[in-house]
Amino acid sequence: MTLQIAAGMVPLVIRARLAAGVAYAVPWGISLDGLLASEIRENTKTASKEAGTDYPPYSPDTVPEDLDLPLARCIGDGADGWHWAATFAYPEDEVPGPHVQYWSARPDQQALSQMAHRLPALVSERQGRYRSRVMPLPLTVCRHLVWRAVGQPAAVAALLEPIISIGKKRGTGNGHILSWEITEHPDADPWEFAHLHPGGKLGRTAPAACLHERGNLPTGGKGRMGLRPPYMHPSRRAPVLLPAT
Numbered sequence: 001m002t003l004q005i006a007a008g009m010v011p012l013v014i015r016a017r018l019a020a021g022v023a024y025a026v027p028w029g030i031s032l033d034g035l036l037a038s039e040i041r042e043n044t045k046t047a048s049k050e051a052g053t054d055y056p057p058y059s060p061d062t063v064p065e066d067l068d069l070p071l072a073r074c075i076g077d078g079a080d081g082w083h084w085a086a087t088f089a090y091p092e093d094e095v096p097g098p099h100v101q102y103w104s105a106r107p108d109q110q111a112l113s114q115m116a117h118r119l120p121a122l123v124s125e126r127q128g129r130y131r132s133r134v135m136p137l138p139l140t141v142c143r144h145l146v147w148r149a150v151g152q153p154a155a156v157a158a159l160l161e162p163i164i165s166i167g168k169k170r171g172t173g174n175g176h177i178l179s180w181e182i183t184e185h186p187d188a189d190p191w192e193f194a195h196l197h198p199g200g201k202l203g204r205t206a207p208a209a210c211l212h213e214r215g216n217l218p219t220g221g222k223g224r225m226g227l228r229p230p231y232m233h234p235s236r237r238a239p240v241l242l243p244a245t
């Protein structure tokens, strides 16, 4: 058994009902462990602010500590390559795309003049750092986002409950969540729920050791990426198998 499962942890399906769709920057979905870790961090920040104390800021130069998530762990390669027992998001009832929104932005000349001591005669909108932009925003349009995990259902639910939107460009209504639903599957295979999307493809980043003796599972190939939150931190990068798309 490569999973470390604490008392009260069971295989779970977590389902977020979406108002419309969600905007991602990468070809695969948002990680459940990342979502839980950022929520714990937000709670810690709020508590520190209320108590008037400092919290350690995020920095690419310091190795971040691993937060204690209410999830089982997969020992992975048996050394530092361990990961939480949870997948990335999987779109259910997806409307086939591509769906692309565009947003545009231009510098506010009045605001620039208030902020800067001396401005050039013209801040060009056509070139340079302050040029105006039109940016594509790829959308995943689906009814639900689904994650599989092994964890403590009540603790996972308590952390997810306050999250009302996920993904990019949330301020403009993307990724709005109508409700969370968590179902327990005590008879399911914990290894499968820790690694695979419904349908049996690799559903998260994993060291190659995780898939030994599991046959030829569909994956997204080899790459360097984070194994656990904070996924984008340089110290988290490792040679992994990528999720299948």
Ligand SMILES: [Zn+2]
Binding pocket: 074, 075, 076, 083, 195, 206, 207, 210
């Ligand atoms: Zn694993």
